[in-house]
Amino acid sequence: MMKRLILVLTAICVGALSWAEERVNLDSLYQVLDRAIDSAQIYLQWKTDELARQKDRLRLATTDNERFEWAKSLYEEYIPFDNDSAIAYQYACLDLADRLGRRDLYARTQLQLAEQLTESGFYNEARMHFEMVDTTAIDPAWRLVLLNSLIHLYNEMGYYSHDPRLTNEFYARKNLLSDSLLSLADSTTALWLQLRTIQLTTNTDSAALAMRYSDRWMEACQPDSRAFATMAFYRAVIFGMLGQTDMQRAWLVRSALIDVRKAIMDQGALWSLAELLVGVDADRAHRYVDFSWRCLQRFSTHMRAWLVAPLVTRINDVYREQLQTANSHLRWAVALVSLLVAGLLALLFYVSKKRRQLAVARNELHEANSRLVDANQRLRQAVALQHDSNRVKDEYLGRFFSMCSEYIDKLDNYRLKMNRKLKANQYNDLLRMTSSEQLKEDEVQELFDHFDTIFLRLFPTFVDDFNALLRPEERIVPKDRNHLNTDLRIFALIRLGISESSRIAEFLRYSPNSIYAYRARIKNKAAGNRDDFERLVKEIGIQELNS
Numbered sequence: 001m002m003k004r005l006i007l008v009l010t011a012i013c014v015g016a017l018s019w020a021e022e023r024v025n026l027d028s029l030y031q032v033l034d035r036a037i038d039s040a041q042i043y044l045q046w047k048t049d050e051l052a053r054q055k056d057r058l059r060l061a062t063t064d065n066e067r068f069e070w071a072k073s074l075y076e077e078y079i080p081f082d083n084d085s086a087i088a089y090q091y092a093c094l095d096l097a098d099r100l101g102r103r104d105l106y107a108r109t110q111l112q113l114a115e116q117l118t119e120s121g122f123y124n125e126a127r128m129h130f131e132m133v134d135t136t137a138i139d140p141a142w143r144l145v146l147l148n149s150l151i152h153l154y155n156e157m158g159y160y161s162h163d164p165r166l167t168n169e170f171y172a173r174k175n176l177l178s179d180s181l182l183s184l185a186d187s188t189t190a191l192w193l194q195l196r197t198i199q200l201t202t203n204t205d206s207a208a209l210a211m212r213y214s215d216r217w218m219e220a221c222q223p224d225s226r227a228f229a230t231m232a233f234y235r236a237v238i239f240g241m242l243g244q245t246d247m248q249r250a251w252l253v254r255s256a257l258i259d260v261r262k263a264i265m266d267q268g269a270l271w272s273l274a275e276l277l278v279g280v281d282a283d284r285a286h287r288y289v290d291f292s293w294r295c296l297q298r299f300s301t302h303m304r305a306w307l308v309a310p311l312v313t314r315i316n317d318v319y320r321e322q323l324q325t326a327n328s329h330l331r332w333a334v335a336l337v338s339l340l341v342a343g344l345l346a347l348l349f350y351v352s353k354k355r356r357q358l359a360v361a362r363n364e365l366h367e368a369n370s371r372l373v374d375a376n377q378r379l380r381q382a383v384a385l386q387h388d389s390n391r392v393k394d395e396y397l398g399r400f401f402s403m404c405s406e407y408i409d410k411l412d413n414y415r416l417k418m419n420r421k422l423k424a425n426q427y428n429d430l431l432r433m434t435s436s437e438q439l440k441e442d443e444v445q446e447l448f449d450h451f452d453t454i455f456l457r458l459f460p461t462f463v464d465d466f467n468a469l470l471r472p473e474e475r476i477v478p479k480d481r482n483h484l485n486t487d488l489r490i491f492a493l494i495r496l497g498i499s500e501s502s503r504i505a506e507f508l509r510y511s512p513n514s515i516y517a518y519r520a521r522i523k524n525k526a527a528g529n530r531d532d533f534e535r536l537v538k539e540i541g542i543q544e545l546n547s
Contacts, residue, residue, distance in 0.1 A: 026246060029253040030284065036260045037291050047263035051077055068096040068105065075112070080226065080264040083120050083299050090116060103137035111138070111146055118153045119266065121160075126153055147181040148191060190227060193217035197234055207241040214238055229258035233269050249276055256288075265299035267292050444509060452483045455492050458541075465540045466491060469533060474525035486510075490518050491537050499534070 036043075054077065058070035075089035090113040097105035114129035130150060135143060151174050158170035178199055185192040193216050200210035214235045221228040232255035239247040255269035271292040277285035421430045456462065466488065467475040478485050484492060486508065493504050501515040508515070519534075526533040 026249060026253075029250055033253050033257050033260070034284075034287075036257055037287070040260055040263075040291070043261055043263045047077075047081060051081075064096050064100050068093055068100065068102075071096060072109070075116075079112075079116060079119075080262075080266045081299070082265065083116065086116050087113065087120070103134055104139075107134045107137040108142060110134075111142065111149060115149045115152070118149065118156055121156075123153065123157050144181060144185050144191060147177055147184070148195060151177045151181065151195070188220075190217060190220040193220055194231070194234075197231075197238075201234060201237050201241065204241050207238055210238045210241075211235075224258055224261070226258065226262065226264065229255045229262075229264070229269065232258070233272070236269070236272070245276070249273060252276070260291075265295040267295050270295075448489070449483065451489070451492075455484070455496075456482065459492075459495065462492065462495070462540055463488065466537065469527060469536055470522075470525050471527045487518060487522055490515060491522065491534075494534055495537055495540055497538075 051074065054070055054074050058067060058074065061067045061070055071089050071093045075086045075093060078086035078089060090109055093109045094106060094113070097109055110129055110133045114126045114133070117123075117126035117129060130146070130153065133146060135146065138146070154170045154174035154177065158167045158174065161167045161170060178195060181195055182192060182199075185195075187193075187196075193213055197210055197213040197217050200206040200213060214231065217231050218228070218235070221231050232251045236248045236251035236255065239245075239251060252269045252273040256267065256273055258264075259267045259269060270288050274285040274288035274292065277288070418430060421427075459465075463476075463478065463481070463484075467477075470476070476485065476487055478488060489508060490504055493507065498504055498507070501512045501519065504510075505512045505515045510518075523530040523533045528536075
């Protein structure tokens with residue numbers, strides 16, 4: 001209970017820090033890291049090009065001093081990049097320092113070689129080289145580096161030892177050396193702050209104090225340096241002790257980002273981040289651990305591989321479980337899709353059948369509509385013809401009754417005139433009156449005049465419409481626009497529905513053969529098909545009625 005209270009108070013203290021780090025956008029940080037990993041080949045090429053330039057300078061060096069400096073620069077570049085190459089150049093520096101008679105350079109190189117062997121997991125070889133370091137040949141600052149390297153060696157040996165007694169012994173030596181280093185070193189240096197921070201991360205109750213030292217350590221580090229990446233890694237460890245998982249991941253991302261951009265192959269932050277993401281984002285965890293694994297293979301050290309191998313196995317197990325779950329879901333999905341496809345096929349068959357039935361019904365409806373339209377058209381034509389016929393009948397019946405009345409009056413006048421002639425014994429005048437054809441001709445002409453007048457009143461545009469059916473040079477122009485000639489009267493009678501030549505001949509006082517000849521001669525002058533000529537004549541004036 002007390003421990004939990006301490007953790008809560010520690011979290012409150014950390015939350016009050018000036019950094020205000022409680023809010024982070026992990027998605028944005030992940031995206032930046034992902035882009036850096038995608039560009040890793042570019043960073044690797046930059047690193048390779050720089051190493052090639054330094055190798056050229058080493059090859060062109062003319063003195064052992066120059067060769068030592070360039071070899072030293074190369075092994076420092078190779079320390080986080082390629083373990084075997086770093087060790088090879090360190091051995092080369094040992095030979096050059098020995099040849100130069102520089103005990104100080106030899107001792108420093110021996111110390112750095114021991115550090116690299118520690119990173120490689122060759123602890124016995126590292127201890128031998130530490131013992132071979134001539135402490136009298138190095139200055140006090142390097143003695144502090146030696147103590148820090150020994151602390152790292154015993155910490156690694158304690159962590160990887162399988163013998164509990166040896167583990168306790170190694171950790172005891174580490175703690176003793178840590179106390180010595182902390183008492184000797186300046187508390188403002190990055191080395192002292194690093195050691196103190198790491199020392200405090202071994203105890204959860206010291207998380208708040210560790211965070212304060214981490215703040216000071218961060219101020220002593222250059223941004224985007226490897227030292228800053230190391231600081232960010234341990235800062236993530238402290239946030240993990242405080243239970244602030246998001247901040248822990250954020251600082252692991254910052255540490256890993258520096259490693260990727262500087263082409264550092266000896267990585268710890270990225271696979272630690274992958275371990276935290278296994279149960280949260282398996283795809284990203286797999287991508288990160290895969291990249292980290294390839295980097296460690298290039299670094300060529302078995303110790304890091306032993307650390308990452310269990311994580312790779314764990315991620316593979318998670319992937320296997322996800323794959324099994326996905327396969328199970330896939331089988332259910334396939335079964336469901338199969339049912340849906342079967343239902344869809346049945347629906348398509350039903351719809352297709354209904355569409356065929358609908359097409360048949362539509363065709364039948366179209367045909368019925370066509371027949372109905374034709375019937376309506378014929379009905380309209382019949383109505384128009386009936387209306388036209390009624391109009392003609394009304395006009396001619398009215399004039400017929402008027403003419404009959406006039407003829408009755410004429411006959412009565414003729415009777416009275418003949419009666420007076422008989423009473424006056426004017427027999428010669430009677431004989432002359434009854435012998436003359438003039439009366440008949442006058443009456444026939446008067447009949448034609450009546451016919452023309454009534455017809456042109458019914459069809460005022462008949463002459464123009466009739467001529468429109470003839471070729472231009474064959475058109476008929478009557479002497480008087482108010483009277484028709486014989487050709488026009490024949491087709492006027494046809495327009496009124498009197499088509500038989502015998503009836504036309506009877507009305508016009510011609511023989512049927514003459515009427516037939518007239519009709520044939522006019523049809524030969526037609527602008528179109530002569531067989532359609534009389535039908536078109538019968539339709540003159542019907543459009544006006546329809547409108």
